[in-house]
Amino acid sequence: MSEEETGDKRGIVDALGELSWPKFFGLTIIVCAMIIGAFYFVVSGIIENERRSIIxxxxxxxxxxxxxxxxxxxxxxxxxxxxxxxxxxxxxxxxxxxxxxxxxxxxxxxxxxxxxxxxxxxxxxxxxxxxxxxxxxxxxxxxxxxxxxxxxxxxxxxxxxxx
Incomplete structure (x- = not known):
C-alpha cells in the first residue's frame, strides 16, 4: 500500500474519530432508521405477496x-x-x-x-x-x-x- 493510500485511510479514521458526540449520535440514528426502513419494506412486501397468494x-x-x-x-x-x-x-x-x-x-x-x-x-x-x-x-x-x-x-x- 502506498503512503498516499495509507494517508487517505487515516484521514477517514481521523474524520470519524473527530466527530462530536451529537454528530455521531445523529449519524447513528440516520443509519438505524435506514436499516429499519429497509427491513419494514422487505417484510411488508413478503406479507403482501403472501396475502395475494391466498385471496x-x-x-x-x-x-x-x-x-x-x-x-x-x-x-x-x-x-x-x-x-x-x-x-x-x-x-x-x-x-x-x-x-x-x-x-x-x-x-x-x-x-x-x-x-x-x-x-x-x-x-x-x-x-x-x-x-x-x-x-x-x-x-x-x-x-x-x-x-x-x-x-x-x-x-x-x-x-x-x-x-
Missing part, C-alpha cells in the same frame, strides 16, 4: 362492495380485473331497474378504499374506514366498516374461494 384482490373488492351496498357476496357483482396500478374494477346490475353501477377498489395491507367509477375515493372525513380479513380454513371473508362516529359493522361472507 385475490377481486374477491376482497367484491366483498367490500357487497358489504357497503348491502348485497350478498354471491350476487351479480362482477370483477373486470385488476390493473397494473392495483385498482380493481367491478360492476353491478341493479335488478329493480336494470341500471349498471360501476366501482373501483384498491387494497393496501388490510385496508380497502373504494369509489364509484367516476367518483372520488372514499377517503374523506366522514367516510368509513374499511378493513378486511380472510379465514382460509373456513373460506370466510370478513369486511369491517368503522364509521366516523366510532361505531362499526362487520359482514362475514362464507364460501369465498381462495386462489
Amino acid at each position: 385475490s384482490d377481486a374477491n376482497i373488492c367484491k366483498g367490500t362492495i357487497a358489504a357497503v351496498m348491502g348485497k350478498p357476496y354471491h350476487s351479480s357483482i362482477s370483477s373486470g380485473g385488476t390493473n397494473s396500478f392495483g385498482i380493481t374494477e367491478l360492476s353491478y346490475v341493479r335488478p329493480s331497474d336494470n341500471t349498471l353501477w360501476e366501482f373501483r377498489c384498491k387494497i393496501s395491507g388490510d385496508s380497502v378504499v373504494w369509489a364509484t367509477k367516476d367518483g372520488p375515493w372514499r377517503t374523506r372525513n366522514g367516510d368509513a374506514e374499511i378493513l378486511w380479513s380472510y379465514q382460509p380454513n373456513r373460506g370466510e371473508l370478513i369486511i369491517r366498516q368503522i364509521f366516523s362516529d366510532g361505531s362499526s359493522s362487520s359482514k362475514n361472507f362464507r364460501g369465498v374461494r381462495a386462489r
Whole structure:
C-alpha cells in the first residue's frame, strides 16, 4: 500500500474519530432508521405477496362492495380485473331497474378504499374506514366498516374461494 493510500485511510479514521458526540449520535440514528426502513419494506412486501397468494384482490373488492351496498357476496357483482396500478374494477346490475353501477377498489395491507367509477375515493372525513380479513380454513371473508362516529359493522361472507 502506498503512503498516499495509507494517508487517505487515516484521514477517514481521523474524520470519524473527530466527530462530536451529537454528530455521531445523529449519524447513528440516520443509519438505524435506514436499516429499519429497509427491513419494514422487505417484510411488508413478503406479507403482501403472501396475502395475494391466498385471496385475490377481486374477491376482497367484491366483498367490500357487497358489504357497503348491502348485497350478498354471491350476487351479480362482477370483477373486470385488476390493473397494473392495483385498482380493481367491478360492476353491478341493479335488478329493480336494470341500471349498471360501476366501482373501483384498491387494497393496501388490510385496508380497502373504494369509489364509484367516476367518483372520488372514499377517503374523506366522514367516510368509513374499511378493513378486511380472510379465514382460509373456513373460506370466510370478513369486511369491517368503522364509521366516523366510532361505531362499526362487520359482514362475514362464507364460501369465498381462495386462489
